[in-house]
Amino acid sequence: MNGVQRCKRSHQLATPRAETETAAGAGPVNDTTFxxxxxxxxxxxxVDFWAPWxxxxxxxGPIIDExxxxxxxxxxxxxxxxxESPGVATEYGIRSIPTVMIFKDGQKMDTVIGAVPKTTLVQTIEKYIN
Structure with a gap:
């Protein structure tokens, strides 16, 4: 019984930390808030276009949060x-995921398709950071 209680307690302690890390990384966006x-x-x-499956x-995903x-x-x-938000995905012609897009001043500036290395995303981002 004590082992089960410890497992439950460990799980309860770990969950808030994981939620905090996600909240501090990339936030959610949908068709309405886009x-x-x-x-x-x-x-x-x-913007990381993704699906849970x-x-x-x-x-x-963790690279985007980083x-x-x-x-x-x-x-x-x-x-x-x-x-959950097919409207924006359709509007921007998302045909495969993951797709990462960079927007600046309301315009789509760049697109990266696939699970690319972090360095590829950094190089893409750096082109648009002032």
Whole structure:
């Protein structure tokens, strides 16, 4: 019985930390919030188009969170679940995921398709950071 209680306690302690890390990384965006959060942003925005069933999307997700933290106020980063928000995905011609797009001043500036290395994303971002 004590072993079960310890497991439950460990799980309860681990969950808030994981939620905090996600909250500090890339935030969620959807069809409704996209215009305000992405297109109206005063700084460049990285949008990760993904879906929960996509293995490569799960691989690149933590990298997107890292980039959000590393760039701080210079870049905003969001994740758009294409299953839940197909409108924006269709509007921008998303045909495969993961797809990462960079927006600046309300315009799509660049697209990276696939689970690419962090260095590839950094090189792409750096072109649009003032």
């Amino acid at each position: 215009p305000d959060l992405v297109l109206a942003s005063p700084v460049p925005v990285l 996509c293995g490569p999307c799960r691989m690149i 980039l959000a933290l590393e760039y701080g106020d210079k870049l905003r980063a969001f994740k758009l679940n294409t299953d």
